[in-house]
Amino acid sequence: GAVVSQHPSWVICKSGTSVKIECRSLDFQATTMFWYRQFPKQSLMLMATSNEGSKATYEQGVEKDKFLINHASLTLSTLTVTSAHPEDSSFYICSASQGNREKLFFGSGTQLSVL
């Protein structure tokens, strides 16, 4: 089956630094990727929709200048958390859709801890 690789799995960083998370579709071309954030005991909240070759579409309340998304190729999308603060500590998960098939494939997630 389709595989989405996400890394790093976890990262600990100091407040004020930037963190980049990569999401790769390994065996299919993902024209659309999604980035979710999940706080403890909360649901997955969609942050943005990433479309290859165009600007990402951000959900209401998500700062586009803080969460930079780049989808430069059909197999790679990156999320950069700029100037991270402790309140950005969360579980970030990407997912990708495989063309016109109604199924999403999830990355394994990245646990971000900002000190």
Add this chain to the structure above:
Amino acid sequence: RKEVEQDPGPFNVPEGATVAFNCTYSNSASQSFFWYRQDCRKEPKLLMSVYSSGNEDGRFTAQLNRASQYISLLIRDSKLSDSATYLCALNSGGSNYKLTFGKGTLLTVNP
């Protein structure tokens, strides 16, 4: 009203019990519905899609009631390995399969 509302749980049940989860949704235009299972600090895994006619996969049965705008998941003969968080999700249409998730219900199956 939230787009998706889910039983808060948590549910603690003995092995062999039958347990049911429900979600209600507010957008009548929602087209596709799913149940996901998520283990702690892992990605969600698709358990099953939900259809109006109802569908069953082994011990798991999912149903959709469009008139009342809710979906359900029934687990029969629960196993210890069923312990996880169960999330409902829906796609409100469009071609990009953007999913909205419920908050999730934690299930613990006890020996």
